[in-house]
Amino acid sequence: MPRSSLVQLRQQIARLETQAKKLEETEGTRKRKAVTEVRALMRKLGVELADLQASDSPKTARAAASKPKREKSARPPVPVKYRNSETGDTWTGRGRTPRWLAALEAAGRTRDEFKIG
Numbered sequence: 001m002p003r004s005s006l007v008q009l010r011q012q013i014a015r016l017e018t019q020a021k022k023l024e025e026t027e028g029t030r031k032r033k034a035v036t037e038v039r040a041l042m043r044k045l046g047v048e049l050a051d052l053q054a055s056d057s058p059k060t061a062r063a064a065a066s067k068p069k070r071e072k073s074a075r076p077p078v079p080v081k082y083r084n085s086e087t088g089d090t091w092t093g094r095g096r097t098p099r100w101l102a103a104l105e106a107a108g109r110t111r112d113e114f115k116i117g
Helices: 003-045 049-054 058-065 099-106
Strands: none
Touching: none
8 A cells, every 4th residue: 555545544534533523522512402401491391300200101102092902801711512523623603614514514414413412
């Protein structure tokens, strides 16, 4: 690497370090200014730090405002109405007909053959 390139790189590094220091100072100044403004607004509105820590986040507040979740009912399970004695498969009689029963009905058997009690 030629000597002039090394000198140019060192000058560029020095310029970049100067820019970085200015940015750090600017960020520090902006942050201090923002903190001062927030404190002034808190004093004006009577808000204390404990109020900020205890409040819900916006996401939690939105969730609480939405419709409440339904609790699971303590209903007993539905009793089984149909059983295949060969395989032990069962069905409560609610919802879609299970494949095992549909296949047996397609083969000519009746649903009543599998009814319990």
